[in-house]
Amino acid sequence: MAAAHRARRRSFGGVVLVITTALIAAALLSFSGSVAPRANAAVTAQTWSDEFDGAAGRAPDATKWTLETGGSGFGNHELQYYTSSTSNAALDGQGHLVITARKNTDAGLGCWYGPCQYTSARLNTAQTFTQAYGRFEARIKIPSGQGIWPAFWMLGNDLGTVGWPHSGEIDIMENIGREPNTVHGTVHGPGYSGSGGLGSAYSLPGGRAFADDFRVFAVDWSPNSIVWSVDGTAYKTLTPADTGGNKWVFDHPFFIILNLAVGGDWPGGPDGSTAFPQTMTVDYVRASSSGGAPAARPVRGIGGMCVDVAGASSADGTPIQLHTCTGNAAQQWTIGGDGTLRALGKCLDVAGGSTADGAVVQLYTCNDTNAQKWAYTAAHDFISIAANKCLDAKGNSSADGTRLQTWTCTGAANQKWTVG
Structure with missing residues (x-):
């Protein structure tokens, strides 16, 4: 199991958990794997994407993303207050979304532990896009530093009715700052949540750091398996047989989340070595699906x-x-x-x-x-x-x-x- 010390991510504020937007199937075929010849993806139809094109300083596209707000700790005793400000989430004018964690200067922001020390951003697609099965990927350059916790992940769209972990959670990529060359892929469900989540870690060869360059993080999700990959290299496959007899809850639509947390039970807090601001730079996020019965072709x-x-x-x-x-x-x-x-x-x-x-x-x-x-x-x-x-x-x-x-x-x- 990966991240045996990882705390749960429970439900969040600021999200309306009624999904009304229908998926729009793209007619164009997309080779959604990395160009590296170790991709673990089928030929599929792209169903949703954000390439983050737009003027520098512009907020993320509100037709695709909801910006959550609050300083509740999000079930993990995180230290940041999530804002909807472009100082924490904005386009850079070069085709990227930049999520920035900063030291807080607003005395009016209160967190679970008192005056907030940090601000950051957390975005989700709960109101605009959900999907069951397919490939979900993002090209991201993550930050580094003790107490820094970037993540690209998904939650089940029934979170508001069945609660966590019965709704399911798929962590496509998580990193904690004290592990600069390692990311974690994990699932959480009933009987295998929190420190009992199922998954694995992936480390870059040669001790290289993930913060040094963009990487493509992905899962390929089918009714009978979830496969994690980095830059096209598959490193973990989970199936219903791996839950130890517990329910496999990855059988319904999920929504996408991007966030940059500061502190928390798993990474611990920042220390004197941690520089601010910290940035998580996202080149794109894409989802694809076979779109039903695929066409036969030579x-x-x-x-x-x-x-x-x-x-x-x-x-x-x-x-x-x-x-x-x-x-x-x-x-x-x-x-x-x-x-x-x-x-x-x-x-x-x-x-x-x-x-x-x-x-x-x-x-x-x-x-x-x-x-x-x-x-x-x-x-x-x-x-x-x-x-x-x-x-x-x-x-x-x-x-x-x-x-x-x-x-x-x-x-x-x-x-x-x-x-x-």
Whole structure:
């Protein structure tokens, strides 16, 4: 478990928990994973985004975000007062939202412990956007310093009726200042909340700090799993089997939250080493979904050849090959929000769940294992989630009947694929 010392995040003030805005499905396909060839995302339709374009000093878009206010401590004994002021949340004119934590100069602001020491901002989409399942990602440059606690996370839209943790919570990214090169991904639900939350930590290699650059933090959420990734590298998968018999509450719409807390039970308070102001800079926030039943389309590889089910057979173990494009059903693939590629009612599968170079790819009954999960990146790689290797045309050949396999990603033409 990640963050065994983490306190709960309970319900907040300033949010009307009646969701009335319908989701507007985008018609345009979006490769929502990072361009890094380790993304864990399917080809999906973007349903919501904020790119934070606008003049410097402008407030966040009120049609997308609600700014919460107050100094209650938010269930964690946090020290900041959240304001709606542009001194704490504003666009920078360069396509970013900047959330700023400052030392407080307003003697009129009261917090749970007395006069507030700090101000900051917390934004949510509870009144404007909720969604069940899909990919949720943000590109963020986080701050650093003891007692600083940035987060990108989600809460269930039934929070106001069932309460926390029964509504569920998905923490896509949390960082505490004393861990500059580590972030945490966690879920909270009934029987696994607060210090018992389920998840994992991810640390940058080489001791690098997250505050040094922008990173893409994401979850890919399906009915049967939640997968966390940083810059396209998946580092944790949770399924209903991981709750120890407790209820899996990640089966309904959630809304998005961005915030920068100061102090609290988990990070502890700032000390003499902590500089202010602190800034959390957000390049974008995006959500995408398969939008219902995905359309079937061809997948083309080297030489313009199509990915084909040999003999148009739907039997388990049927080889997958390249073949001249004919438009028949054996060459029509659906790419779902759960990461599967399907044809003839079955899934593209790495035989035996192998992680070795040269593992054959076949058609097989869908079974929700990572051997049947694929990530399609902006670089046009299909990557096996189980093997972390690329879909590859054997021998760099484009001849009819060339078998497909998994192989270490090289960037070569026989590992590049176009959809549609």
